[in-house]
Amino acid sequence: xxxKLKERLKELTSLVGVSGSEQEVVKYMKNNLEKYADEVMVDxxxxxxxxxxxxxxxxxxxxxxxxxxxxxxxxxxxxxxxILFNKIGMASDKVLEGRKxxxxxxxxxxxxxxxGHLQTPEETKKVxxxxxxxxxxxxxxxxxxxxxxxxxxxxxxxxxxxxxMANSDYICTKxxxxxxxxxxxxxxxxxxxxxxxxxxxxxxxxVQEETGMKGAFMVGNRIEPDYAIVIDTIPSGDTPDxxxxxxxxxxxxxxxxxxxxxxxxxxxxxxxxxPSVIEIIREQAKLVDVNVQYTTLVGEGYATDAAxxxxxxxxxxxAMLVVPRRYSHSPVELVNINDALGSLSILxxxxxxxxxxxxxxx
Numbered sequence: 001x002x003x004k005l006k007e008r009l010k011e012l013t014s015l016v017g018v019s020g021s022e023q024e025v026v027k028y029m030k031n032n033l034e035k036y037a038d039e040v041m042v043d044x045x046x047x048x049x050x051x052x053x054x055x056x057x058x059x060x061x062x063x064x065x066x067x068x069x070x071x072x073x074x075x076x077x078x079x080x081x082x083i084l085f086n087k088i089g090m091a092s093d094k095v096l097e098g099r100k101x102x103x104x105x106x107x108x109x110x111x112x113x114x115x116g117h118l119q120t121p122e123e124t125k126k127v128x129x130x131x132x133x134x135x136x137x138x139x140x141x142x143x144x145x146x147x148x149x150x151x152x153x154x155x156x157x158x159x160x161x162x163x164x165m166a167n168s169d170y171i172c173t174k175x176x177x178x179x180x181x182x183x184x185x186x187x188x189x190x191x192x193x194x195x196x197x198x199x200x201x202x203x204x205x206x207v208q209e210e211t212g213m214k215g216a217f218m219v220g221n222r223i224e225p226d227y228a229i230v231i232d233t234i235p236s237g238d239t240p241d242x243x244x245x246x247x248x249x250x251x252x253x254x255x256x257x258x259x260x261x262x263x264x265x266x267x268x269x270x271x272x273x274x275p276s277v278i279e280i281i282r283e284q285a286k287l288v289d290v291n292v293q294y295t296t297l298v299g300e301g302y303a304t305d306a307a308x309x310x311x312x313x314x315x316x317x318x319a320m321l322v323v324p325r326r327y328s329h330s331p332v333e334l335v336n337i338n339d340a341l342g343s344l345s346i347l348x349x350x351x352x353x354x355x356x357x358x359x360x361x362x
Contacts, residue, residue: 053200063231081145082135095330111136206218228319255292258294
């Protein structure tokens, strides 16, 4: 299963699916989920809904991963053939210059950087913002750029190879957030294809999570599940530039994490995981002998689809099961595949036990 999950991740991270332009990822997810689900539909905004019916009546469980990645879009094409761009999502200015990109998923370009030989002492210390950067596609005029099929608003994503580290359990590439969980969702449906369970399982692939969690709200209103688990990634704090114990006690290789509470600002995109759904995760993790890292991440610029999903419909009891990754929102995100395997094991057991625990607040 480890190698299968790696190969799935490699295929998914090779696709460019910037928020709002997730078509290639949506096609991939639809085509692969159709092999295992009873029904698969794509709504008008691009959310994928795969349905698997159990043997007996029972609760509706929604397991949701988002398809989009952070990136950029074409803002303007200059007369000399250079391209200006906007950010789509929380891309860091620190990792812009000197990076390879793909426009519209296939047209190569590079974000230019002034030669070090010509930089002033002040320029060597300065981080240029996206508004000060430009993309070079090797064209000498606006007309030549347009002849490549590039136009205003076209999506731009990082180009980053799929790299196994010396310890091959560690994988580095772009868009591990959240293609890791897209891979998990497909493998979960593969595992439960012939499984006997109660109720109905909805495997959902949401759009536009990186720009406001819009897809989750749409699908929550459509399905109105009895409860939901959002599967995503989370920054790990186990690097020298983070005070791990004080700021973010999350580690690669110590299992998936369950986020008890998160929020970008008090009252804005703030989420408490539902106690019954947390308990389901806790119980099933124990049964399959997977360590779970429990955490809160409030006021640190982190939120997931749970922020919108939990109050869609009539209110949906929701919890977050997330895979740690280093170097968030960069072209070199790093994951330990064993943490993803742990999450997959927990989710499979949650499906097996669907309906065995009552979802209640008191």
